Amino acid sequence: MKIYQKLLLGFILISLLVLLVGSISIFSDDQISNDISQLVNSSLKEAEGAAKMNYALQKTQLNAQRLLSERLREIVEPAEAASAIVAATRANMEIHKAIVDFEKWLIKGREATNQGVVLAGKAGEKDQVKEEKEDLLILNNIGLQFTEYKAALSQFIVLTKEDLDDADEWLKDVVNPLLINVTQRVHSYQEDTEGELHAEAGEIREAAEGNTKIMLTTTAIALCMALILGLSSAHAITKPLVDLKIAVTAIGAGKLDTRLVVNSNDEIGVLLDSFNNMAKDIESANSELKNSQHQLLQTAKLASIGEISAGLAHELNQPLGTIGMIAEFATKLLDDSNFDRDNFRQKMQKITTQVDRATRIITHLKIFSRKEEHESEEKDINWIIEESLVLLKEPLKLCDISLDIELGDRLPKIICNYIQIDQVLINLIKNAQDSFDNFDNFDNSYNKLITVRSYEKNETICIDVEDNGSGMSESVVDRVFDPFFTTKPVGKGAGLGMSISYGIVKEHKGILSVTTREGKGTLFTVALPMKELT
Known part of the structure; x- marks a missing residue:
């Protein structure tokens, strides 16, 4: 049964006058509900499109990095060339699929925005029409920027088949800046759509308040029974709208699991059901984006392992060499007629110590x-x-x-994901190590020093990683935590370590800060709260 039919049945029982006034109010409410339903559906589609486009952009960049890595593996590791070619082909296909998805959701975003222009025009909302047209202009600019990005990405794919150094340089100097530009425009568009959702939440509130006033006017004309029925009807209509307003605000605040209970099959019930479907799609897109971020995090971890692999090989060769020499000596002791059991036992204990040392390194590497x-x-x-x-x-x-x-004594324990904090420390110490690579202000006698200290300060546990290397300029400090920003030579770093470290510390409700003096050194400080994560 429709909303106006429910109200009409109640007013017939009172009088012809109340029936006439009630019919007018029902017609008005029906129109308002339909307009609100269509406007919110349009804005939700725009928000969904923005989230999907963001995900598609992340997917293209992730697979571009993967394509470059697999092409390099094809050259460096001939034994794995076949699997590398298959993986590179798969990454290439994923790039093209992400491009198609982006363009599909861009088209849907334009369609939803055009629909919003039409609906706002019918409703006489001039300001809303202007905002929708501005969104349409943003989408057109996004389309133009994405066309440039797609062309640069296509050139990058061609370069990966010809010259990996050129491909890497093209990715860093051309593709990544275009990606950042497109991403910024998509973020701007997403913020506009979220703002429209908040504005439409206000319209829902105004519509609910206006409908309540109509009901009160109607009940003032009728008897006390009409007053009771009018208030009851107003509550039945406005409560779902108020709930919708609260739910839209929650979605805008990041609570993507928000859902509404649908208790009717009328227009408001259809609206609430549409909201639930849209919220589910947005949550799914956000989940896929987080999965991509987890894959990026794993890639960075493996890259860190690759950078320290030479040192690990040397670290493991030492105990293995020691074990070999002791075993050879122990064999000679067994052949000696004057066999010394105590000396033999000492040699075996040394072997056990070296095995424990190698085991600790391998265990930590597996966990990491x-x-x-x-x-x-x-x-x-x-x-x-x-x-x-x-x-x-x-x-x-x-x-x-x-x-x-320099470790502080008796520091309080903290609640954390210790593998992630471990990765942050490895990234910071590796960054400190790299600060000495291009530093020409010292000779062979210069004492290259990295200091790691822990201490308690202002209800936080702090970790300092300080070096006396080359330091950073102001322009580098301003971008040190930006994704894909690096000052390292081509092929040595993807510019993800500092960005990932910053994100991990932020997830732990902490702060990652940096102070530096060019030519003097750099200090990174991690401050983690002494309380359980929420």
């Missing part, structure tokens, strides 16, 4: 590189620091870099 999610748990920050240094002490030693560790 695995893909599974790690739950947050209570950990001692000093233990995390010491564990992260298991993989880094030998690479630093090979680079003639001294390591000074």
